[in-house]
Amino acid sequence: MLRDLAANTSYTPALFDTVAILSCFRNCENMISIAAVEEVSYRQSRLCRLLGNPVAFTVISLLASGKDLSTGEIARATGRSVSRTSNILGALRLAEVVRYETEGRHARYRLKHPREIRRILDARSGFVKTTSVAPR
Numbered sequence: 001m002l003r004d005l006a007a008n009t010s011y012t013p014a015l016f017d018t019v020a021i022l023s024c025f026r027n028c029e030n031m032i033s034i035a036a037v038e039e040v041s042y043r044q045s046r047l048c049r050l051l052g053n054p055v056a057f058t059v060i061s062l063l064a065s066g067k068d069l070s071t072g073e074i075a076r077a078t079g080r081s082v083s084r085t086s087n088i089l090g091a092l093r094l095a096e097v098v099r100y101e102t103e104g105r106h107a108r109y110r111l112k113h114p115r116e117i118r119r120i121l122d123a124r125s126g127f128v129k130t131t132s133v134a135p136r
Helices: 002-007 013-051 054-063 071-078 082-094 114-131
Strands: 098-103 106-111
Touching (some): 013 054, 054 071, 054 082, 054 098, 054 106, 054 114, 071 082, 071 106, 082 098, 106 114
8 A cells, every 4th residue: 555655646745654654553553462462371371380380389379378478487388498489489479479578577478369379279170180080
C-alpha cells in the first residue's frame, strides 16, 4: 500500500506519512500482544521449573501450611543450608510465589497467593495419583 501511494502522482507527503505511522502502530500493537503472551508463557514455565525443583517444592509445601517462617526455620525443615534456602527463596520471590516481611535483621516468608498455590499443589498431587502405575 505504501509503494502504491509513493508511485501515485497525486501523492501528498502528509498522507504518506500518516499511512506509514498508522502501519507502524498496527505492527506495534501486534508486537505488544505477542510480547504479552510470551511474558505469560515465560512466567508459567518459570513457575513449573521452580515446582520441579525438589527443594523449592518442599519450601512451597512448608509455606502452604499457612505459617510465616524465617530462612533459618525453612533451612532446618528442609535439611538444606541457609545459603541454599536463601537462593531458593530469592527465586520464589522473583516468580512472585512468596513475599517476606522483615523483623529487624530477619525476614519471615509466606506465600503471596496461598489459595492459588494450594490449588496448584492439589492439582499436581491429583495428577500424580491418577497417572501413577498401580503396583502389581
